[in-house]
Amino acid sequence: MSNLSDLKPRFLWENFSKICSIPHPSKHEAKILAYLLDWAKQKNITVKQDETGNLIFSKPATKGMENRKGVILQGHIDMVPQKNSDKVHDFTKDPIETVIGNDGWVRANGTTLGADNGIGCAAAMAVLESTDIEHGPIEVLVTVDEETGMTGAFGLKPNMFKGEILMNLDSEDEGELYVGCAGGLDATLEVDYKEVAVPGGMKAFKIAVTGLKGGHSGMDIILGRGNANKIIIRLLKKLIRDYGIRIASIDGGSLRNAIPREAFATVVVPQEKKDAFKACVKAFASVMQNEFSGTEPNLTIEIVDTDMPSVIMGSECQETIINVVYALPNGVMRMSDSMEGLVETSTNLAIVKSEKGKVTIMCLLRSSVDSAKEAVGEKMTAVAELAKAKITLSGAYPGWKPNMESPILKTMQKTYHDLYG
Structure with missing residues (x-):
């Protein structure tokens, strides 16, 4: 058929x-x-x-x-x-x-x-x-x-x-x-960075995190799937610390309400450290594949040669950007006390995109408890303030509180069991 x-x-x-x-x-x-x-x-x-x-x-x-x-x-x-x-x-x-x-x-x-x-x-x-x-x-x-x-x-x-x-x-x-349904809130952070010339003696690579399942940030957040933005930021933080890489661009995720399944970064590496850099990426890929073995069987992290970028991020700026994304909450934050298996509060670090001296980070917060949703927004605001970044909270909408005594609910339950057992 x-x-x-x-x-x-x-x-x-x-x-x-x-x-x-x-x-x-x-x-x-x-x-x-x-x-x-x-x-x-x-x-x-x-x-x-x-x-x-x-x-x-x-x-x-x-x-x-x-x-x-x-x-x-x-x-x-x-x-x-x-x-x-x-x-x-x-x-x-x-x-x-x-x-x-x-x-x-x-x-x-x-x-x-x-x-x-x-x-x-x-x-x-x-x-x-x-x-x-x-x-x-x-x-x-x-x-x-x-x-x-x-x-x-x-x-x-x-x-x-x-x-x-x-x-x-x-x-x-x-x-x-x-x-019932959780209410939502959009958080958009903007971090400015200086564009500087690429130092001599560098080699350019593109890093790609792919193969993740992604999914709906409300429905699938409970499944423990990998977030491509979080994974690539973990890798970049390690590479900056250990191998002195510089970042030219980051591009991860595409939709505010989808768990990002792919993320990419263009970086430059000192020529004398490129082999160690490659080995580190390979080892990190193995660690991530083990960490997400139960949920992401097709997770892949690859590096390929690429053209030398015209500019890169200033060193202090790139560290600020990495730390901001690293510190932002992501995933399930609290399960419901009243309904087994229900996520009460969660957040999805959906998009990280650099362009013309600015990195834009978009997150979607969800909670069936308005005060909890607001608290996550305040936590993100605190991260932004520490980094002197701009944050905008917008698009708030209320939740739909469950009524377990609803007559139509009881009718639906009976009808379903009558039809399907």
């Missing part, structure tokens, strides 16, 4: 296949929104679009169900656009190349799949176009730009919906129901 449209249930996979065929990264949802509007017209489904771009579909109750409480199905149509460094793909123009593996899982070829949250939207579409389901009044909310700031959610207005029960379709794992 090679086509998604051959999978069952048919409506679900046909809709998801179509979503994958239309580019829809965050902030570039115009094409997919146009398709969904036309789709609703063809299916004779009522739809309206708000000023932000969100779509609200509605379907009347089936006969005899008019007095039931209305249900709102909610998902987002934008996707995280991340790809392997060797993959040629323009997320604003190219369709997602889907692959059905021998194990039955649907994946993408070298890119993110966009099942977050394309599969949720496809499920809602399947309900809208179904003719064999008895139901009360249904509304479907499809928001935009969830992955890069929740612009769509923030653009919603009171009294836009009639339904009393809202079901979030943006979940990940089979057999699990999401009953």
Whole structure:
């Protein structure tokens, strides 16, 4: 079986296949929104679009169900656009190349799949176009730009919906129901550095940390996967101390809400130390492969010759930059006291990028406890102040507190067990 449209249930996979065929990264949802509007017209489904771009579909109750409480199905149509460094793909123009593996899982070829949250939207579409389901009044909310700031959610207005029960379709794992969500906060640090000439007697190399799994910084942070930015900074700190390397550039990660799976640095090394430098990188790679043996079987650290850069970072500046990134928190910071297996507070050191005398560091903080989220922001602010760096905290959004006594939760639990045991 090679086509998604051959999978069952048919409506679900046909809709998801179509979503994958239309580019829809965050902030570039115009094409997919146009398709969904036309789709609703063809299916004779009522739809309206708000000023932000969100779509609200509605379907009347089936006969005899008019007095039931209305249900709102909610998902987002934008996707995280991340790809392997060797993959040629323009997320604003190219369709997602889907692959059905021998194990039955649907994946993408070298890119993110966009099942977050394309599969949720496809499920809602399947309900809208179904003719064999008895139901009360249904509304479907499809928001935009969830992955890069929740612009769509923030653009919603009171009294836009009639339904009393809202079901979030943006979940990940089979057999699990999401009953809450952490709030978030963006932290952006900027560290200036002097650009100086490259001393004589140096050899240039490019260091590449690749092969990491990456993943969603909310869903996958608990899995203990490697962060490419943290790994390359550990290596650079050691190389500066032991071999006197100088850094020309750093480039790690690409998205604030994705665990970085690749990071690169261009460095120069004294000619007389290049062999020892190479041996050190090789040994460090072995240490990291052992350290992450349970989570990152494909972790690779390589060095290749490269052209001599025109400038490098000043020595004091590069030490400040390395120390800032090294000191910033990353990963799970606290587990929930009230729900087993739930991350309460975490942070993802997502992006480190140098350009024209400035290193930009982007982190995404998450917590279901607002005070804990604020405390992590203050910790990052303290690191920035020590380094005399600029820090901006922005994009804060609140959490969704779980209600374990929710009637719809109990109904969902019973229904799931009735269907699947």
